[in-house]
Amino acid sequence: MGLKDFFKNRQLKKAAKQQIEMPSIELKSIPSDETLCTLWTKCQSCNQLLYTSELKKELSVCKHCDHHSRLTAMERIEQLVDYGTFIEIDYDVLPTDPLTFSDLKPYKDRLQHAEKSSSAKEAIVTGIGSIDNQPVAIGSMEFQYIGGSMGSVVGEKITRLIEKAIKKRLPLILISSSGGARMHEGILSLMQMAKTSSALKELHDAGLLYISLLTEPTFGGVTASFAMLGDILVAEPKARIGFAGRRVIEETIRQKLPKDFQTAEYLLLNGQIDMVVHRKELKKVFSDLVRLHTQNDKKFFFNDELVLNVKDTPLLAKV
Numbered sequence: 254m255g256l257k258d259f260f261k262n263r264q265l266k267k268a269a270k271q272q273i274e275m276p277s278i279e280l281k282s283i284p285s286d287e288t289l290c291t292l293w294t295k296c297q298s299c300n301q302l303l304y305t306s307e308l309k310k311e312l313s314v315c316k317h318c319d320h321h322s323r324l325t326a327m328e329r330i331e332q333l334v335d336y337g338t339f340i341e342i343d344y345d346v347l348p349t350d351p352l353t354f355s356d357l358k359p360y361k362d363r364l365q366h367a368e369k370s371s372s373a374k375e376a377i378v379t380g381i382g383s384i385d386n387q388p389v390a391i392g393s394m395e396f397q398y399i400g401g402s403m404g405s406v407v408g409e410k411i412t413r414l415i416e417k418a419i420k421k422r423l424p425l426i427l428i429s430s431s432g433g434a435r436m437h438e439g440i441l442s443l444m445q446m447a448k449t450s451s452a453l454k455e456l457h458d459a460g461l462l463y464i465s466l467l468t469e470p471t472f473g474g475v476t477a478s479f480a481m482l483g484d485i486l487v488a489e490p491k492a493r494i495g496f497a498g499r500r501v502i503e504e505t506i507r508q509k510l511p512k513d514f515q516t517a518e519y520l521l522l523n524g525q526i527d528m529v530v531h532r533k534e535l536k537k538v539f540s541d542l543v544r545l546h547t548q549n550d551k552k553f554f555f556n557d558e559l560v561l562n563v564k565d566t567p568l569l570a571k572v
């Protein structure tokens with residue numbers, strides 16, 4: 254039963270009862286979907302109705318079944334970064350349609366629709382912020398924008414963020430939530446895999462920390478490039494992480510896969526990621542990791558912009 258049906262039934266029952274007691278009362282209009290959805294949210298896992306405001310306070314984790322709901326790119330950043338410290342960069346890098354691609358509808362129309370439905374200009378938000386007063390370069394993917402797919406703009410913004418991190422000597426955090434490369438941009442989207450990977454090599458050579466957070470879902474070209482290249486790979490509980498989808502693999506190898514295949518816990522058990530962290534613990538874990546790896550750095554602030562000037566390279570990154 255959908256939210257609207259739930260409230261409709263409840264109002265009808267209430268009105269029927271009131272009509273017996275007070276026959277003259279009129280049935281109130283049913284609240285719109287939009288109003289209901291702002292007040293209540295249905296858990297995607299256990300179907301319990303939750304007050305949206307309460308759910309937000311719990312970082313969008315269901316209090317009944319601990320399901321971690323999907324977040325927008327900005328919600329992620331707000332949860333991790335100290336209040337008021339985030340400065341977005343490269344917000345003016347916008348997508349084009351280099352191949353004039355069209356499938357069921359033109360790619361240009363898809364871009365317009367994605368912008369309207371997600372209120373984002375592309376599938377990633379990048380910038381500089383601080384976690385417990387420690388400056389970091391941070392990028393968060395927006396799944397609602399064409400499935401968080403990696404096109405030229407996503408690759409470019411990640412690469413620019415990495416270059417910024419190298420220039421300012423900042424640790425890098427990338428939060429992935431993506432279906433993979435954006436096929437509407439053909440080879441140009443696939444090239445972003447090599448581009449972001451080589452930029453990360455520069456970051457590594459500069460002795461800087463890169464933490465990759467894998468969230469539900471991380472697949473395809475994103476998994477096959479920057480998402481799995483972190484010095485430390487962190488995932489949220491039950492997040493699905495893989496390259497090809499479960500059904501494709503089953504059809505190819507003609508075998509049934511384990512029930513928990515491609516989940517964060519399965520990958521941890523098989524040594525493919527470093528830790529599975531509950532959303533409520535994420536900020537503290539990131540803060541501790543950054544502090545551990547940048548304890549020898551010296552911090553400077555200039556014109557309200559967080560700048561790190563380093564004389565000593567982080568000890569652990571050197572090893």
Ligand SMILES: [Zn+2]
Binds near residue numbers: 298300301316318
């Ligand atoms: Zn639930």
